[in-house]
Amino acid sequence: MARRSFVHEVRDVAKGWRWGRRTMTPRSALQTTPPPKVWSFPTDWARTEAGKVARDVILDGALKPIIFNETSAEVFGLDNLEGVRGPVMFISNHSSHLDASIIMTTLPHGWRDKTATAAAKDYFFDVWWRSAFTALVYAGFPVERGAGERATAKAKELIRDGWSIIVFPEGTRSTDGWIQRFRHGTSRLALETGMTVVPIAIVGAYAAMPKGRAWPRKGRPPIRVRYGRPIVPAEGETHQQLSLRMQQGVAELFDEDRTSWWQAQHRAASHQTPKLSGPAGPGWLRTWEGSRPIRRSGEPPAWR
C-alpha cells in the first residue's frame, strides 16, 4: 500500500483540523463536545505608543482609503463630541463587519488614540492571526459572551486607565439588518462606571456588506454614520431604563437619517420615534426590508 508523503500528511492534518481557521465540531457531535478552551490572546501591547502608531498607519493608510473608495461613506454629528470628556462608551447598531472599521476611521484622532473596541472572544480571538489583527487595528480586547462579571473585567480595567470603548450592545451582527435587543451588560457597565454613552447609528452597512460577505458590494453603496448626543446615566436609573434610553438614542439617529433632524426631534418628543426592530412577519420579509438600499444623500441626478 503506497505511503503518503509527510508533506501530504501535514496537508491532510492542516486541512482536516482547519489550521489557521476557527475549529469546527461535526454537527452530530455538537451536543457532546465540550467547547474548546478559548485562548486568551494578550492585547495590551496593541495599546502602547508603538501600537497606536501602527494602528494609525493601518487605519489611515489602508483601511480608510479602502472603505471610502469602496463605499460612499459619510459622517455626521461629530460635533456632538465637542466638550465631552472621556472616557465614554460608544454604542452602535451592528449589522456588518464594516461597523468597527467605520467608527475607528471616522473618530477624530484625539478620541481614536484612546479608544478600544470590545470584540467577541469566541470569534475575534479564536486564532492567532485574527486575534493579532483585531488587537492591532481596532485596539480590540476580548469579551467573553455570556460570561457575566468576567466578561466586563477587561473593559473596566481599560476605563479606569482612561480608555473609551466601542461596544455593540446587540452582542452580534444582525442577520436581517434590523436592530436586535440590546444586552443589558452594556448598560450595567455604563452605570457601574458612571460613564457617558455616545450613540452611533450606522445606516446602510447591512446593505453594503451583510453577514456572510467579506467585501462591500459593487457600486459604492452609501453608508452614513451619525454620532448622537451623549447620554449621561441619571442618578437612581436602572440598567433597564438606561438600556431603553440607549436604544432610543440610536433609533432617533435612524429617524433623523430617514427624515430630518427637526422631524426626528419632534417625533422623539411625542414618543413616536419608529422602532428599529423591523416589521413583523416572516423572516424573508424582514431581510427583504432590512436589505432595501438606502437613499443616497442629496438630490438624485437629473439624468437617472
Added chain:
Amino acid sequence: MGRPGFVLEVDERTPPLLVHQGEGFRLQKFPLGTRAIYAPDPLPKIKGVRRAIREALENPHDSEPLRELLKPGMKLTIAIDDISLPLPPMQSPDIRQLVLEEVLELAARSGVEDVKLYMANSLHRRMNADEIKHAVGERVFRSFYPKDLKNHDAEDRDNLVYVGKTDEGEEVELNKRAMESDLLIYVNINLVAMDGGHKSVPVGLASYRSVRHHHNVHTMMHSKSYMDPRPGRSAIHDSCKRMGDLLKTNGLKVFTIETTLNNETFPEPFGFMNKREWEWSLLEQATYLAAKKANDLGPSPVRHQIWTRIKSPVGVTGINAGDTDAVHERTLARLHEQQLVEVSGQADIMVVGLPYIGPYNVNSIMNPILVHCLGLGYLFNMYRNMPVVRPGGAMIMFHPVPNEFHQVHHPSYVDFFEEVLAETTDPSTIESKFEERYATDPWYIHLYRNSYAYHGVHPFYMWYWGAYGRDYLGDVIIVGGDPKTVGRLGYRAASSFRDALEMAGETVGRSPSISYFHVPSYAIADVR
C-alpha cells in the same frame, strides 16, 4: 462521569478519522454520512484500589467474606487470568497483582499453608517468567514461582481429572489440584463481555477434551453474539454455564474475583489515540504527525519492539467478589457502562481498523489467522441484538496481513495456514477433516507443554471464532493487505479505501450506508 458512547455522522466539518492498521495507523477520510461508533469516555478509575479490593473481599456477593472461607490446613488454589488480558498489557502494578497480594495476605493471616497458583492459560501458550512476574508482581512471584506458581497444563494427564458430563453430554475435565481444593479463587480481568463468569474456570483450567464442546463451529454459529452472554444468546456461554454448574454440583467451591477496567488504552505520547479526532489539540495533531512519521520510517523489527512494549495506563473501575453468577452480573453492568453504545439500525458496510494487538499475539506476531480472528471473530461480534452490518453486507478491514508467524508461539498456525487453508476455508470441513489430527499431534503437544507454543488445535478455534461472521457477510475486503495472504484467507485485498468501497459496491450496491467501528478503545454496539 465521562460522556456516554457516541455515534458520529461524518459531515464536511469532520476531520479525517484515525484508523489502526496493524503496527501502523493512518488518518482516513470517510464518505459523508458515514457513521463512526465511539466507545464512552473512560470511566473514572477507583482511587484507593487496595482498599476497594479489601472491601470487595470483606463484602462479597452471595458468599461469606473471604477471611471466613480461609482456614488453617485447607487446600487453597488460586487461578489467574493469563497473558491474553488485558490489551495492551497494563502498566504496573497489574490489577491481578493487587488482588493476589490482598488475597494472600488474608490467607497468611488465616494460617493457610497449602497454596498453589495457576495461570489459567487453558490451551494458550505458557507464560514465561517475566510475563508471570509482570502479572502477579514481584512479591508473589518471589514467594511462589516456580514450585507453587505455574502455568496450567492442559496435557498433563496426571494433573487433570474427569468430572463428568453435563445434561447436554459435554464432558468436563479440569485441573486436578483445583478440583481437589477446598477453595478455588479465580482472579479475573474482564476486558470484554465475552470474558469472565463461567468462562473463567471451565475454560481456563480445562483440557481439550472439555474445551472442544464449546469451541466448535456449531457453538460459534449459535453465539449471536458471544459478546452478549445473556442466556440463549450465546451458545458458548450457555455451555460454560452448564459446565460451571456441574463443577459446583461436584463440590468445587469457587470464590470469583472479577475486575473491570476503563477505556484509557494508550499511554502518552500516544494519548491522542484515546481521543475523538475533532477534539485533538494542536499538540496532539503534531504528535500524530511525528508518531506517524517515526512509525513509517522505523525498520519493521524496531517498530514491532516499540508497539510490543506499550503498556496501557488503564484504570480499575470495578472489583466484585463472591459467587460467580452474582459477581459476573455486576461485572457486566459495569462493563456495559464503559463500552455500550446505542446504534440505530444496521449498515451495508462495516469498516474497522485492526490494531496491532489481539489476545493471542501479546509479545508475539499477529499472523494472518489472528487477523481473521480479530476482525471477523472479535470485532464483528462486538454487538448486542444485531450485528453492526446487515446480513449479506460487507466488512472492510485495515491491516497489512503480512505472511509472518511467530515460530515459537504459533507453530501449528504455520501448518494450518499452509496445509489446511490451502485446501479449504470452510470451518465445518476444516473441523471434521483436520481438527482431531492437529489436536492430538504429539509434536504440537510437546511444544505446548515444554516450549511456549499455543496448543495444536488453537488455530482451528481462531478460525471458528470467525465462522459466524464469514457465514453472515457477503464480502470481506482488507485494505492494505498482502493480496496473496489475504487470498488464502478467502478474502479480497484492496490497495486503498476508495478501491475497497468500489469493490464492496458489487455486493452492497453503489450507495451503501457505512458504519466505522472506531477501536480501540473497545465498544459494544447495542444495535436497535
